[in-house]
Amino acid sequence: MSKPPTILVFDSGLGGLTVLREIVKARPDAHYVYVADDAFFPYGHHGEEEIIARVVPLIGELIGKHHPDLVVIACNTASTLVMSHLRKHYQVPFVGTVPAIKPACAKSRTKRVSVLGTRGTVQREYTRALIRDFAQGCEVTLVGAAELASLAEAALHGVEVGDREIAAELAPCFVGDRDNPLARTDTVVLACTHYPLVMERLVALAPWQVDWIDPAPAIARRVADLLGPPGIEADAAGAEMIFTSGKPHTLSRALVPFFGGRVPA
Numbered sequence: 001m002s003k004p005p006t007i008l009v010f011d012s013g014l015g016g017l018t019v020l021r022e023i024v025k026a027r028p029d030a031h032y033v034y035v036a037d038d039a040f041f042p043y044g045h046h047g048e049e050e051i052i053a054r055v056v057p058l059i060g061e062l063i064g065k066h067h068p069d070l071v072v073i074a075c076n077t078a079s080t081l082v083m084s085h086l087r088k089h090y091q092v093p094f095v096g097t098v099p100a101i102k103p104a105c106a107k108s109r110t111k112r113v114s115v116l117g118t119r120g121t122v123q124r125e126y127t128r129a130l131i132r133d134f135a136q137g138c139e140v141t142l143v144g145a146a147e148l149a150s151l152a153e154a155a156l157h158g159v160e161v162g163d164r165e166i167a168a169e170l171a172p173c174f175v176g177d178r179d180n181p182l183a184r185t186d187t188v189v190l191a192c193t194h195y196p197l198v199m200e201r202l203v204a205l206a207p208w209q210v211d212w213i214d215p216a217p218a219i220a221r222r223v224a225d226l227l228g229p230p231g232i233e234a235d236a237a238g239a240e241m242i243f244t245s246g247k248p249h250t251l252s253r254a255l256v257p258f259f260g261g262r263v264p265a
């Protein structure tokens with residue numbers, strides 16, 4: 001039987017854990033290396049050239065060190081820029097995370113969809129092209145949240161994050177007549193992998209009920225398709241967690257659920 005694959009999941013910080021969690025469910029046998037580029041966090045505050053210059057060689061180093069069978073770029077801010085560069089430079093299969101505009105617009109009944117991402121992601125030509133190609137007659141509102149990724153990360157670290165701060169980042173997503181469910185936003189795309197970390201807060205602070213589109217399950221299906229069916233053998237070593245800052249991770253217990261119950265080394 002073939003040996004369990006190594007899957008490298010990469011993000012600027014801890015947001016990619018929301019993608020990892022779905023992949024682990026689809027491939028519990030695999031060996032996982034989760035890399036948080038916290039030395040460069042948040043990506044949303046960096047320019048496009050800077051992100052390409054940072055991520056492309058870094059992924060090359062990580063491939064050289066960990067020999068993954070597949071790499072997931074679990075970050076919209078990076079994926080909307082670097083996927084073609086990565087595929088040009090390296091042979092390993094890549095799966096990216098980009099705003100789920102097509103399924104959101106297909107689902108919206110009121111034809112009002114908001115895309116909540118980092119300022120970088122909503123400004124990208126890649127994102128604008130997705131809207132041109134897949135809006136399907138919907139009015140799409142792009143909402144660049146300056147601090148929501150950092151707030152979500154802080155909340156996962158156990159820092160008290162106020163409702164007001166989260167609600168302020170969220171508010172521009174809600175467009176139209178608040179008293180008429182047929183004439184207001186009914187679908188919000190979570191276009192940053194950090195946001196599902198605070199999903200309950202988002203739901204509680206939304207001025208009205210909407211469908212939230214988290215692409216993580218679809219990404220996990222894509223990973224499973226690319227890798228093919230699992231063998232009988234499961235990886236005994238479990239998972240590794242790496243911070244590019246070199247800091248030891250003090251969050252192990254909070255991270256265990258994302259790794260399917262394993263304690264990342």
Ligand code: DGL
Pocket residue numbers: 011012013015016041042043044045074075076077078118121149191192193194
């Ligand atoms: N988690 C990242 C994303 O999906 C970005 C957060 C950041 O570094 O600004 O966009």
